[in-house]
Amino acid sequence: MATIDDADEPDGPLNRWVQRAIEDPERVYRALFYTAMVFFMVTTLFPFYWLLVLAVTPNSEIIGGGFIPEIELFGATVPFPLPVPQGFNPGAFVDVFREIPFHLYMLNSFALAVTTTIIVLVVASLAGYVFGRLEFPGRAVLMLAILAVSYFPPAAFVVPLYDVFAGNAVNIPFTDVALFQSIELLNTPGSMVLPFSALFMPLSIFILTTFYGQIPDGLEDAARVEGTTRLGALFRVIMPLSAPGVATAAVLTFISVYNEYFFSSIMATSPQAGNWSPLVGGILSYQTQYTTSFNLMAAASVVGVLPMLILVVVAQERIVSGLTSGALKE
Amino acid sequence: MSTETAGGERESRRSGPLIRVTRWMENLSDTTYAYLLLTPVFVLLGSIAIYPLLRTFEMSLFAQTFTGLGEFVGPGNYVDLFTGNMDRYLPGQPTFLPQSYGVQGLVTSALTMTLLFAFVSVFFETIIGMGQALILDQDFYGRRWIRAAIIIPWAVPVVIQGMMFYLMFQPSIGFLTPPLADLGLLAPTNTLNDPASATFVIIVADIWKTSAFMALLILAGLQSIDRGLYDVAKVAGASKWQQFKHITFPLILPTIAVAVLFRSVAAMRVYGIIDIVSSCTVVPSLSCMVVESFFSGFNAAAGTIAFTTAAIIGLVVMSLILWQGEEAI
Numbered sequence: 001m002a003t004i005d006d007a008d009e010p011d012g013p014l015n016r017w018v019q020r021a022i023e024d025p026e027r028v029y030r031a032l033f034y035t036a037m038v039f040f041m042v043t044t045l046f047p048f049y050w051l052l053v054l055a056v057t058p059n060s061e062i063i064g065g066g067f068i069p070e071i072e073l074f075g076a077t078v079p080f081p082l083p084v085p086q087g088f089n090p091g092a093f094v095d096v097f098r099e100i101p102f103h104l105y106m107l108n109s110f111a112l113a114v115t116t117t118i119i120v121l122v123v124a125s126l127a128g129y130v131f132g133r134l135e136f137p138g139r140a141v142l143m144l145a146i147l148a149v150s151y152f153p154p155a156a157f158v159v160p161l162y163d164v165f166a167g168n169a170v171n172i173p174f175t176d177v178a179l180f181q182s183i184e185l186l187n188t189p190g191s192m193v194l195p196f197s198a199l200f201m202p203l204s205i206f207i208l209t210t211f212y213g214q215i216p217d218g219l220e221d222a223a224r225v226e227g228t229t230r231l232g233a234l235f236r237v238i239m240p241l242s243a244p245g246v247a248t249a250a251v252l253t254f255i256s257v258y259n260e261y262f263f264s265s266i267m268a269t270s271p272q273a274g275n276w277s278p279l280v281g282g283i284l285s286y287q288t289q290y291t292t293s294f295n296l297m298a299a300a301s302v303v304g305v306l307p308m309l310i311l312v313v314v315a316q317e318r319i320v321s322g323l324t325s326g327a328l329k330e
Numbered sequence: 331m332s333t334e335t336a337g338g339e340r341e342s343r344r345s346g347p348l349i350r351v352t353r354w355m356e357n358l359s360d361t362t363y364a365y366l367l368l369t370p371v372f373v374l375l376g377s378i379a380i381y382p383l384l385r386t387f388e389m390s391l392f393a394q395t396f397t398g399l400g401e402f403v404g405p406g407n408y409v410d411l412f413t414g415n416m417d418r419y420l421p422g423q424p425t426f427l428p429q430s431y432g433v434q435g436l437v438t439s440a441l442t443m444t445l446l447f448a449f450v451s452v453f454f455e456t457i458i459g460m461g462q463a464l465i466l467d468q469d470f471y472g473r474r475w476i477r478a479a480i481i482i483p484w485a486v487p488v489v490i491q492g493m494m495f496y497l498m499f500q501p502s503i504g505f506l507t508p509p510l511a512d513l514g515l516l517a518p519t520n521t522l523n524d525p526a527s528a529t530f531v532i533i534v535a536d537i538w539k540t541s542a543f544m545a546l547l548i549l550a551g552l553q554s555i556d557r558g559l560y561d562v563a564k565v566a567g568a569s570k571w572q573q574f575k576h577i578t579f580p581l582i583l584p585t586i587a588v589a590v591l592f593r594s595v596a597a598m599r600v601y602g603i604i605d606i607v608s609s610c611t612v613v614p615s616l617s618c619m620v621v622e623s624f625f626s627g628f629n630a631a632a633g634t635i636a637f638t639t640a641a642i643i644g645l646v647v648m649s650l651i652l653w654q655g656e657e658a659i
Contacts (some may be wrong), residue, residue: 029570037465037476040458044479047494047538054497067505083505123374126367136364144651146371149379151592151647153599155617156640157378159624159632160385173384198378201371229352230363261488261602266621280489284606294503301490308485316478319485323543324550 048305053085054298055093061086062294092299099293102300104273105282106307112189112278113257116196120204120253121246123197128208129234133220150202154195154262165191165267187275191267199263200256204249207322211245212238248322251315255308279304383640389633394419399630407634419631421622422611426635437525440614440635447529447615448597451536456590458537459544466545467552484542492606495535496522499607528608535603544589551585552578588650595646598639 067083167184185191223237264280271281286296393400410416417425428439436442498504501521511518516527601617610618616639624632
């Protein structure tokens, strides 16, 4: 009797699970699904947790590690699967602003991002209107040109740009003829806003082209009959009607500028808030020749990433639609 | 403020040119108007992208000496770059072409390190992104929050992403270095100054940040699949795996191919994460070499590498555009 029971109902939770899984394969897929989901959640969010752990650990305790404590489990000593803070020092989040004016670096980042976003929206709107609503010879070629330019590496532009922004003459390429003397732009917002605008403009153009192209001609015609100018129709009718597209372009441009590294680190020649050095300069300032405040680096990173976390949660739909509609072309 | 008529006169005079401009604009043909509106874009792209690109090319045609730009040598610098004569202007140990074909040789050469980085990180990003996309494609409670969590790395500033991985793998604090060193994946000491280990960390960091981006692109492909196909498959008795193999995968393959190629081009521009996690003299990506040789005063060397990078990327993009044709727009 006992043997038959064993055959029908295998003992042990694993065996039972396997038995049921064979009868109903759906369960395997569901288990796989949840395992994968938990795995991705952990790998995605873990670095943030690690920053928090380091931020609240006093700096003197950080060197030497020991973040993985050994714990007693059923008599055996095993490492705890998560790092835990060594001590608790929430004051690091205050020291971040006391040590250097970190808020000024963040304000610089915001100012650069907002300025770039406004410039990009206005200029990309004009281009989006043209590509989305007008038929003219050379349309495809010009769009391809914008696409191609957007893919060139910033490193291919940086040397001559730096020279020009340092106040040197702008020469006609391949000649010694100077066109004009540039004003010095290094360490001013201009030296960053200009490259940012050029770099992130193409994505916005493609997003706005899609959205502006979908507004029915009748609406624009009606506005024109009412006496609006051509530009008025774009900015008073088409742009407001495409509000989701404009918001998408704005959010993506803002995030891109806030996250940019290349020009942000090069165009501010020293990491000082007064030189318009953005977030990049701020976070790297906690490492000086003499001391390295790992806890403040971590705390500053947590503070610096907060605006992006909020933006992703609030503007999730816009980001997803923007990336999926524009990015493949970008 | 004297009289109302004076004020009115000023008003009309001020708007005079504006009215004239408006009237002129209203009467333009569609084509002229289109080109007029595109002027700002092309002035911006022309001055920030095309002009510097031409100047970079110009710079690369002059001889590089330790004191500055020499005389015109035409394509001589490119010959030097690919024969190894340019390597002495590169900072630190790196060379342009690999000296040997072991791991160490590949990661200390600017060209192969950049290609290796792009290939390996995009490969894993595609696989992980596909997994994430398959999860986000399901309907389940809390999907919105899971999606936000998966997108978040994409929105993390490069400098903070760099900090995270620097602090995770810095051998004196990071808890990840000892176990991975035991496995032989990382150098146990001086980890981030070891070219192979630093490249490993940088690839991991890039996979962490950019998988979400691939996931969103693949998700868009998944959601454009006609759901009716799955109903048919279910009636025909296909298992989930068979549905994936015979419906999902073939239908999203074109999306993946385009996403992979464009992502690889973007990955070849890697710079920031290297600058923070390690150093440009240790992990020599092409962008790194441009910046480093420029700040050492070797403009011709910088220009040559910059234009070579642009040419490689340009060739990939051009072939893509030719392959995709009108669909790319």
